[in-house]
Amino acid sequence: MSRLLPLAAFNNLVIGIALIINHQFALGLAGAIGLSLGACLGFVLLTWLTAEGMERMDNPDMPQSFRGMPATLVYLGILALALLGFTSSFSFV
Numbered sequence: 001m002s003r004l005l006p007l008a009a010f011n012n013l014v015i016g017i018a019l020i021i022n023h024q025f026a027l028g029l030a031g032a033i034g035l036s037l038g039a040c041l042g043f044v045l046l047t048w049l050t051a052e053g054m055e056r057m058d059n060p061d062m063p064q065s066f067r068g069m070p071a072t073l074v075y076l077g078i079l080a081l082a083l084l085g086f087t088s089s090f091s092f093v
Helices: 002-025 030-056 067-086
Strands: none
Touching: 030 067
């Protein structure tokens, strides 16, 4: 059950983003198809990255107090910052 939580979270995220963008912009058929394909590819990429990260967190060298939720939050935070770098509306300075 706990392995399905990231999948469900990203699924809701993709559907929410698609609904928000559809509400804010009037898209034609080509734009709707492009948005659907892009959201699908983004969903697949994020699901794969999350599954790989969760699998690699089972490392026995990780300190006992850092295992579980703390490591998951740090990993997802770093992943979110990496994805935030693709947007042009954010700067560190």
